[in-house]
Amino acid sequence: MAILREFGTIEGMENLLPEDVLSNIIHRLAPRYLAISRCVCKTWCTIIEAHNLLHVDLLPRPLCGIFINFNELSMSEFFSRPSKGPTVSGNFDYLPCSSCIIDHCNGLLLFHKYVVNPATRQSAPLPPCPYMVVEHIFHREYLVFDPTLSPHFEVFMIPEIRRSNVWYNMLNSDDKLDPAIEELEWPPSPCILHVFSSRTKVWEERSFVREGEAAGNVSDMRLDHPYVPDTSVYVPDTSVYCRGVLYVYCQNKYVMRISLSNGKYQVIKPPSDCEGMAYTNLYLGKSMKGVYCAVRHLASRFLIYILDESSDRMEWVCKDSCSIQPCQIIDGPGPWTLQDINNQERGFEYEDGNNEAVVEDRFEWDSDNDNVIETNSRGSGGYINFLVDTTRRGRYNSGGYIDFLGFHPYKEVIFLSDSLRRGLAYHLNSSKIQDLGSLRPTNYGTEVGIQPFIQKFFPYSPWMGRFPEDN
Structure with a gap:
């Protein structure tokens, strides 16, 4: 906010700083504050999206x-x-x-x-x-x-x-x-x-x-x-x-x-x-x-x-x-799967004898x-x-x-x-x-x-x- 006080308004800062300089400043923010910065004004939102500054892959994903x-x-x-x-x-x-x-x-x-x-x-x-x-x-x-x-x-x-x-x-x-x-x-x-x-x-x-x-x-x-x-x-x-x-x-x-x-x-x-x-x-x-x-x-x-x-x-x-x-x-398979890691380490095999194929198939269950x-x-x-x-x-x-x-x-x-x-x-x-x-x-x-x-x-x-x- 000290920057805003110096330039008076956000628009004033945009006019004084070239886009590449402003982009270089914004990209140093942590992902949380980058996300907040998108809401400051249209220009900042455009810069963040155009330069792909907010990497969504860095944020926590849905429950796995x-x-x-x-x-x-x-x-x-x-x-x-x-x-x-x-x-x-x-x-x-x-x-x-x-x-x-x-x-x-x-x-x-x-x-x-x-x-x-x-x-x-x-x-x-x-x-x-x-x-x-x-x-x-x-x-x-x-x-x-x-x-x-x-x-x-x-x-x-x-x-x-x-x-x-x-x-x-x-x-x-x-x-x-x-x-x-x-x-x-x-x-x-x-x-x-x-x-x-x-x-x-x-x-x-x-x-x-x-x-x-x-x-x-x-x-x-x-x-x-x-x-x-x-x-x-x-x-x-x-x-x-x-x-x-x-x-x-x-x-x-x-x-x-x-x-x-x-x-x-x-x-x-x-x-x-x-x-x-x-x-x-x-x-x-x-x-x-x-x-x-x-x-x-x-x-x-x-x-x-x-x-x-x-x-x-x-x-x-x-x-x-x-x-x-x-x-x-309740018996039988469900939508979630236990990967059974300890039994894989012991050399346990599924009925078809192919551990990896069964596990991978279960991972992709919708x-x-x-x-x-x-x-x-x-x-x-x-x-x-x-x-x-x-x-x-x-x-x-x-x-x-x-x-x-x-x-x-x-x-x-x-x-x-x-x-x-x-x-x-x-x-x-x-x-x-x-x-x-x-x-x-x-x-x-x-x-x-x-x-x-x-x-x-x-x-x-x-x-x-x-x-x-x-x-």
């Missing part, structure tokens, strides 16, 4: 699928949505060693020692973090990336308190902390975070000062429950990066809201409905209207919230409530006619009694359970898993459910000693840009 970490499997699986465009493979055989995905952000995936762009099969090395080892504290890694601003990414190490082992404490004193330490506020203020930048290629320490109250003290964090009783449901550490702010779901169900621009953070308490419920799961995600969370209470009840940041006091506003019970088995299952019978509170597929007959009670698989990034849709058998999409506004297809890896859960459950999930939209050449 869901990466899923299954317990005991060495590599993440890719539950892929069919597409007529370029396909994305979930096989990362170009990395030196196989591993599971740790985090994702706007088209990039975080692995141990690498950040990967599956759409372009590029990878950038991630050096080890030289942080000091502190007793009873561990760190989780989170990826921060916004292609509309820069092709560079950052990795944040967020500290957490190790949970207390109750049974171990009864016999040993090694797991006990000094009472003075247990009474310390958590998270601390200032909170020192280790951050890696692909621009500088080094880890650095950044200080963030807390605004408002702490989540509790150290002793509170050590009593957190990582599992739901009587099931093998693992509570994943979900995160969201949105408009320059990193939201991290931390122990004891609080969300750490980290503003990267001003060096401050806030503690956001969980929705009031799940306060005091020790075994309630909370999942963060980004969707149409910003930051969402899903509260999963015991077997199959879900409460969906949107974070309202319009006032100084941030609040979770309830969007939907539903209890989904699988009452019918999804315009995704099957919709009507919620045929509904009780109070959005309770769904039946999942009915009118194109199939003779189904019976599945006796299964529903797991959460994330939010659609652009639509008010949540993804679910029916007993590790089928992928489902639940539309919040219409209360309709779509069957997406089989998501269970071949032979998964049949081997002795393997406890089958989903550890993490990452709804994935590809980024067609490339890392800077110096990576």
